[in-house]
Amino acid sequence: MSLYCALAALACAPTARAAAARCWYENQVVVVGAEVMGVTGDFILDPATPHTELADSQAQAAGFADTELQGPVRLAGVTVPRAAVSVQTLDLRTGALPTPVAGVIGADVLKGYVLDVDFHPCRIRLSRPGHAPRFRALRTLPLSWIAGRPVVAAAVSDGPHAAGGGFSLGVGADTAVRVSDAAAAAPGAAKPKEAYPYGVLRPRLRAFSFAGGLVENLASGLVAAEDPALVGQIGAPILSRFRLRLDLARNRLMLAAPLKASPGGRKHVR
Template sequence: MSRSALILGAAVALIATPVLAGEAACWFENGVVVVGAEVMGVSGDYILDTATPHTVLADSQAQTAGFAETALVGEVRLAGVALKDRRVAVEGVDLRTGALPTPIAGIIGADVLRGFVLDVDFKPCRVRLSRRASSRFAATTSLPMAWVAGRPVVRAAVADGAHAFAGAFTPGVGADTAVRISDALARAPGAPKPKEVYPYGVTFPRLRALSFAGGLTENLPAGLIEAEDPALAGQLGAPLLSHWRLRFDFPGRRLYLAPRLAKAPKGHVHGV
């Protein structure tokens, strides 16, 4: 084999090697993490949400790109990692993105992320994807993580004074409310417009207490979500999760939390 053929062969091998880890800047605003990504060849700003079970391309973006179908299969690129043959739903995202200052091209969901270790730092906002937890992460809390209805879940407990229960809550870095509870388990009887206490609404009743990751948070904004699975008690959103740096070790089924602030967030009591 000639020298030129050897060099060419090496170049082809490098191009074909998949990227196993990558990092990207993001931004955290109005309670959600947004990151630059590419879905089905459409580049733009995407909400990154571990509590959304499937990846979405906005219908307006899909139409502009020439897609007529509502269920697509193609490539997703995030943080320098390219993932082929991913299922992508085409849906409207306007209700979810109205409070954001720039157009949103879609949502990167848990289906794309679950084969990776995902690190999220909210300030400065950075996300990192890797196939294994090789880098150091100074976690102070480690929680077992399971899957319910296509979403990762961890254990948390809520109370309104008269009632309390513990269950599986999905942590969402793209969920804009501190906590939402399944409407099979909770009500908001004082809400003048009941629909406004659901996602994308503007009414946020106060929850008496949330126990999570060894601490207690009191009198925090809350809401409801529609009951999709009896095993899913609710959702923990980015306004709560942003008090830590996070590592979602999806292959290892653990959620790690590392302190981000010099002191505990207001209303948070450690050791409860």
């Protein structure tokens, strides 16, 4: 991982008090306002992306010539002063969004913190360990780390075949489930590349098991294998059924019921 301020003991202590921040949940992708390397804009929030990224157009406009940078990232009242930032072309990833985004906030910046995500309405909070507000979880699942990203146990099946293991948490991914191409394929597809991220092919998956629940006949796709232990990715269409707490200091995922509107218009927790 690339959090360059001593992950242990959080030497990258925040320079401001953590606070809830508004986000946007559009086309099943979470987008949040942030500042990366002095560039302020809208960033995809995605723990399934191992490294924080700045769009090449934004980097060029800010005068950066290098593609590997190091500098401050500010998100939800927290500042990580010396984060690693990779300059990337993000046109394909942002094509489904109504407006361009400035980059992606990845797992390297989030590691060591507690990230709360509420999809409806969209709010996030980034807290230091021991400073997060109370969270009434319905289920708590252990997290581990594979290929630089937090993963949780889940399983998929196409009927005759099944695969289980570590799935990354794609808060910024718009497909319900993607399976590593080391464990699955898209036989018979005229354009197999379209089954990968940003492609148009969405083969139906027979079943997906996660957090004690079963989802059937859901849209899926493939993702390139980066580690044999990484079986796939859970996308926002599944994760948005919950309120999430990713406790990336204690390595656990906590799931709560979403907020619901009461008859008087106020929000309450079910």
